[in-house]
Amino acid sequence: MSAGTWVIIVLQLIGALGIAGFWIMWLNTEHTEEWLPEGYVDHEAPFVWSDSVLALLLVTSAVLQIMEQPLGESLALVAGGMLLFLGILDTAYFARVGMFARAKDGIANAAVVIGVLTLGIILVVRFA
Numbered sequence: 705m706s707a708g709t710w711v712i713i714v715l716q717l718i719g720a721l722g723i724a725g726f727w728i729m730w731l732n733t734e735h736t737e738e739w740l741p742e743g744y745v746d747h748e749a750p751f752v753w754s755d756s757v758l759a760l761l762l763v764t765s766a767v768l769q770i771m772e773q774p775l776g777e778s779l780a781l782v783a784g785g786m787l788l789f790l791g792i793l794d795t796a797y798f799a800r801v802g803m804f805a806r807a808k809d810g811i812a813n814a815a816v817v818i819g820v821l822t823l824g825i826i827l828v829v830r831f832a
Contacts, residue, residue, distance in 0.1 A: 712830060713766045716780065719823045720762040723755050739808050741801040758786045777831045784827025791821035
């Protein structure tokens, strides 16, 4: 197995852990900041489901790539598409409600979007 494949596998596992960590933290936070847009919690909460599927796909793909199963690459491409969709959606929402402003956790929000879009691009370019 090539070094490039191992890098992809590690990135996928880091991505899955990042998603899990984000949701553990998010679900254990009050979200009472007065600058949060109206309906923020109702908007974000349903994404725990799609992100859970995404994390599962990333892990499954990584394991199948380690086992040198072709389905691993196909699942990586699916996960890459999901990452791009979710990253674009987050970008549009955060921009619309001003959540890229420094006073509204803009640096953290930008970091999440950049990470999601970067991994999505890497997976799509690698496996398309």
